[in-house]
Amino acid sequence: MQDSGLSILFMGSNFLRLLQGLWVTLQLSLISVAVSLPLGIAFGMFMTLKHPAARIISRLILDFVRIMPQLVLLFILYFGVAHAFGWNLSAYASAVAMLVIWGTAEMGDLVRGALISIPRHQYESAAALGMTGRQTFLEVILPQTVQRLLPPAINLVTRMIKTTSIVVLIGIVEVLKTGQQIIDANRLQFPSAALWIYGVIFFLYFLVCWPVSLLAKRLERRMN
C-alpha cells in the first residue's frame, strides 16, 4: 500500500494545493451566481413583457445562449473578443463573463416560467381588493414566484458550480487543474494517481454541491 495513489495527497503541500484550487472554483461560482441571479430575475421579468421587440430580443438571447456550448462561449470570450476588439479579457474575467451570460439566460428562463405559471386570477383578485400593480407584484406574485423558483434555481446553482470546471481549458488553475498538475507530477511514480486524485476531486465537488441541494430540499419542504 506504500505506493497507493492516495498517499500522494499527503505528500508535500498537495492537499493544500487542491484546497486552494477548490477555493478558486468556489470563488468563480460565488461571483457568477451572485451576479447571475439578480440579472436573471431582471431578464426573466423582461421576457414576460408583451411588447414584440422585447419578445424577439429575449428569444434571440435565450436561443443563442442555449445553442452555444458553454465551452464555445468561453473561447469566444477569451480568444475571440480579445482579437476582435483588442480587449484583453483575463482568463478569470472571461470565465466569469461566460458563467454570468449563461447563468443569466438560464435563470431568466426559470423566472419567466415561474412568473407565467401564476394564474391570472391571482392578479385579478389582488386588483379587486384595491391592490396596485406594485403591491400585487410584491405581495402576491413575487412570493409565489420565489416558491416555485427555488428548486430549479438551486439546481442551476449546482450546475454552475460544476460548469466552472471547463475554465481549465483557458488556463485557470482551479481544483481540477490542480489535480491534473499533481497527477502529472506523480504519474511515473504512482500509476494509480489519476484514479485517486480524481476521486478526491469528485468528493470535493460533492462536498460543495451536496449542502446546496440539501438546502434546496429543506426550503422546498418548509414552503409546502
Place this chain on the structure above:
Amino acid sequence: MEEKIQLQTRDLVKKYGDDTILNGIDLKVRKGEVVVLLGPSGCGKSTLLRCLNGLETVDSGEVLLDGEPITAHGKNMSQMRQKIGMVFQSYDLFPHKTILGNVILAPVKVQHRSRQDAEAEAEVLLRRVGLWEKRGAWPRQLSGGQKQRVAIARALMMHPEVMLFDEVTAALDPEMVREVLDVMIELAGQGMTMVIVTHEMQFARAVADRILFLDQGRFVEEASPEQFFTQPKSQRAKAFLKTFTFDRCATTENSVVI
C-alpha cells in the same frame, strides 16, 4: 328602500375584437339593493361584472359609483376597487398566505390599517362565516365552500359599498353550495348592495330584489323575482328558465312548466 343610486352604468359597450359582448347596458343599483343577473352562458354576465370594477376596459359608455365615473385609472382605480368587493367563481385565495394572512393582507397594505386593528376585524368576519378556527390553516387545506366563505370575508374587510358575486358556487360540490349562499343571504339581510350572477335559481328567487335578464348584450327583461320566475314576459327568458326544469317525457303533455 332608499332611492340613492349607488352603482350605475350608462350605455355601456364592450367588445372583444369584432364581437360586441355588451351592447348598451344601462344598469342602476340602488343602495342596499340586491340585483341578480341571469342569462345564458356566454351572454356577458362576467364581462359586465368585470367592467363594474374596472377589471375590463369599456369601449364606450361609463360606470358610475356614487355618481362618480370610475373609468379613470391609477390611484383612483385602487380607491374605487376598495369600495367594490368582488368574489369570483375560481377559488382565488392567495396560496402563500394563511387564512388570516389572506384576509388582512389588503387592509394592511392598501388601507394601511394596523395589524391589530385588521386582525380584530378579521376575527369578527371570520367568525361570521364560521371559519375563525381555520385562521392558521392554508388555503389548500380548506374545502371549496370554505375557501369561498374566506374570499367573501376577505372582500368585506375592505368595507365595500357594493359586492359583486360571479357564480361563486358554480365550481363547488353540491353539498357546499348552501353554506356559501347562506352567507350571501345573511349579507343581503344586513343591507349590503349586491350584484349577483348565479345559476342557483332557488337562491336567486330568494335573495333578489330585482332580476335582470341579459341576453345578446342587452337587458331583455327586468322584473321582480316573483314575476320573473312565474310569469316571464320575453320568449328568451322563458326559454332560459325552461333549461332549469326537468320533465318526464311521458307525463309532461299537460303539466305546467314552472
